[in-house]
Every structure is written in structure tokens, then in C-alpha cells.
Amino acid sequence: MSAFDSFPLGQPAFITHILDRAAHLRADEQKLLTLEGHRDARAYVVYRDSLVVKQEARGPRALLTLDEALTFGANPGTIFLGLRGGAAVFGMGISAAAAEKLLTRSDVAVTELRGMAMQGVVPPDQLSAIATAKSMVTWHQRHGFCANCGTRSAMTQGGWKRDCPNCKTEHFPRTDPVVIMLVTSGDKCLLGRQKQFPHGMWSCLAGFVEVAETIEDAVRREIFEESGIRCTDVTYYMTQPWPYPSSLMIGCSARATNEDIVVDRTELEDARWFDRDEATLMLKRQHPDGLAGPHPFAIAHHLLGRWVHASSNLPG
Structure with missing residues (x-):
């Protein structure tokens, strides 16, 4: 295997x-x-x-x-x-x-x-x-020190809490929500590249959910900020814990309402549209230009794979 x-x-x-x-x-x-x-x-x-x-x-x-x-x-x-x-x-x-x-x-x-x-x-x-x-x-x-008063805190509850002996504040581990999404327009999907990616790899766009923000709003905001693409019809797929250091990747899909990309170079090295044939070859690691999609251990692969699989089963 x-x-x-x-x-x-x-x-x-x-x-x-x-x-x-x-x-x-x-x-x-x-x-x-x-x-x-x-x-x-x-x-x-x-x-x-x-x-x-x-x-x-x-x-x-x-x-x-x-x-x-x-x-x-x-x-x-x-x-x-x-x-x-x-x-x-x-x-x-x-x-x-x-x-x-x-x-x-x-x-x-x-x-x-x-x-x-x-x-x-x-x-x-x-x-x-x-x-x-x-x-x-x-x-x-x-988080060894109390964020409220600065005193060294103590591990309790089998490691699932830290207690401050001074001000009695209780501290609990946190998980940061991150939206990761596949945006499509007809038979095309939007993928991006970050500088630290392996050569030839493209993946779904992603970003942290901000304070008092819905998942749907985070998807729309992040896509627009990074690529200039407006989107609608945000739907949820699945989540993946991501221990780097402690995030929850919230997998979504969305439909683009425009196709003119304006890349935010502080966030991405590049972004572009791929048709379903290219995306299929990238997932299989068979693209003639050596391009590749995300590894199957990451939720981005499954967002892309689900779209490719669903598209291939459409009638006609």
C-alpha cells in the first residue's frame, strides 16, 4: 500500500x-x-x-x-x-x-x-x-504563565487545563478555526501557490476565521483578499484537525461570480484557474508540466478530489 x-x-x-x-x-x-x-x-x-x-x-x-x-x-x-x-x-x-x-x-x-x-x-x-x-x-x-496576572500556572485535569494559583483564572487549550475552500466556475477551479510549497504544487486557498465572523463570510473574504474573486453559494464539506500548532481546517466549496484574478502577492506567489482535466492529472501526479495537487493527507486534496470525482460522474 x-x-x-x-x-x-x-x-x-x-x-x-x-x-x-x-x-x-x-x-x-x-x-x-x-x-x-x-x-x-x-x-x-x-x-x-x-x-x-x-x-x-x-x-x-x-x-x-x-x-x-x-x-x-x-x-x-x-x-x-x-x-x-x-x-x-x-x-x-x-x-x-x-x-x-x-x-x-x-x-x-x-x-x-x-x-x-x-x-x-x-x-x-x-x-x-x-x-x-x-x-x-x-x-x-x-502557555506556562497566566495571561491575566503573569504568574506561573499549573497543569491540572490530566493536562486539559492550567490553573493560576494567584488570581484563580482557569486556562483551557484553544483551537483556531481556518477555512479552506475550493472555488469553482463552471468546469474550472481556482488554486493558489505559496512560496514555501514544493516545486509545481498548487492547492486550495485558506485563511483564519476572524473574531465574530461566520464561516461563510470568512470564505468569501479570504478568497477576495487573496485572489480578487467574488464568490457565492458557500457550502460545508468536512473538517480536519491540523496540529500546526492547533487549528481546525473547515473544508468548504464556493462558486465564483467573476474570473479576473488579482493576486495578493503578500499571501500567494500565484493563483490561476485549472480545468477539470488538468486537476485530474495533478491529483494523479501525471501532469505533463510536472504540476501537482496537494497530498492526500491534507483536506485540500479531498476538496479537489471530490470536485473532480463529482464532475466525472455528471450525465452527458
Whole structure:
């Protein structure tokens, strides 16, 4: 099975939930300590955008025993992600110094998550839990002090809350909503390029939802700001958690009411219309000019693939 086969249409990365989040256990410190001490407990160890993995003959293993995680230098504070088959799964961070020490070892690696996911190295059914671990570890690393009074806050509720001992403010992890959309005009779709994209890659336009803004308004605003295209008939498709650092990609489609593109060069390197034949070749990685669509692990691929598939099944 290829990496592309790991993410069939409608199933991008980070959406398959195989954990019972067991939120009722988060306030039971004694129960969590018992689960953490059980030999079946496991952990994902996150370092920035990478995972600490155990190198084995059959490939890297991301799900570590807690003894392995601590031996590798992971921080002792654990975030309770949930239960898998009754066994607890935790998320753990690791310092830069400890991660650097691992680089000299042959039995362990610190490997970038996105690359492993795109290559199918990590089983797709583990990616949701890994995304949770990565987002939560990053949140704790960035929010160690109370935003209200500046006092060092403390992790509580199995890692799902931080409490300020001074002003008693409670802090909870956040997810940033992002709209990502495929805009079409008849048999054409609008795609854009950012400077950091791989050579030849084009993808759907996207942007953060602003304060007090609806999803529909965000879609229309972002499309117009980045490409000068006005659109209507905004419809929802699906969402994808995106742990960079902690977003929720809200997949939508919309219909353009004009076709004259005016690219915002501060946001995009370029934007252009593609017909359905070109889009099909790009998804298959068969475009004669080497152009390609987004990788199947990203929701953008599935927005484009759904449009191509629906168009190919139209009568006549």
C-alpha cells in the first residue's frame, strides 16, 4: 500500500479517532496515576513538529512505553489523551537538550511528523492521537504563565487545563478555526501557490476565521483578499484537525461570480484557474508540466478530489 492509498477520498490525516478520550477521568488524579503506572500505558513524545520514535526492524514505532519515553529524556509531566483498549495513552514533551542527545543514537530518532504522515510511516489510525499530543504539548509549552496576572500556572485535569494559583483564572487549550475552500466556475477551479510549497504544487486557498465572523463570510473574504474573486453559494464539506500548532481546517466549496484574478502577492506567489482535466492529472501526479495537487493527507486534496470525482460522474 502506497502513502496515497493510506488516505482515500474523504479520509485525510488526523481524523480517525481510535481513542476513547475518557474525559470523566481527567479530574481523578489517583486514577490517572494508576493508569500511568500500568505496564500497558503508552505515550507519544513530541518535540516541536517532530516525534521521538523507536527504530525497529519493521520501521519506526511512535507509540512508546512510558519507561522508554522517560529513558529517552521526555519530561515527566504527562497529558492524558485517552484510552485505547482500556490502556491509557499519554502525550509528553521533551527538551531541546534531551532531543539533541538522541540524534547520536541508532535505536531512536527524532523525525518530522508531517513527513512521516505523508510517507505512510505512521499508521493513519494513530494520527488523530498524535495530533492531539502535538497540539496539547505545544499549548503547555506556550502557555506556562497566566495571561491575566503573569504568574506561573499549573497543569491540572490530566493536562486539559492550567490553573493560576494567584488570581484563580482557569486556562483551557484553544483551537483556531481556518477555512479552506475550493472555488469553482463552471468546469474550472481556482488554486493558489505559496512560496514555501514544493516545486509545481498548487492547492486550495485558506485563511483564519476572524473574531465574530461566520464561516461563510470568512470564505468569501479570504478568497477576495487573496485572489480578487467574488464568490457565492458557500457550502460545508468536512473538517480536519491540523496540529500546526492547533487549528481546525473547515473544508468548504464556493462558486465564483467573476474570473479576473488579482493576486495578493503578500499571501500567494500565484493563483490561476485549472480545468477539470488538468486537476485530474495533478491529483494523479501525471501532469505533463510536472504540476501537482496537494497530498492526500491534507483536506485540500479531498476538496479537489471530490470536485473532480463529482464532475466525472455528471450525465452527458
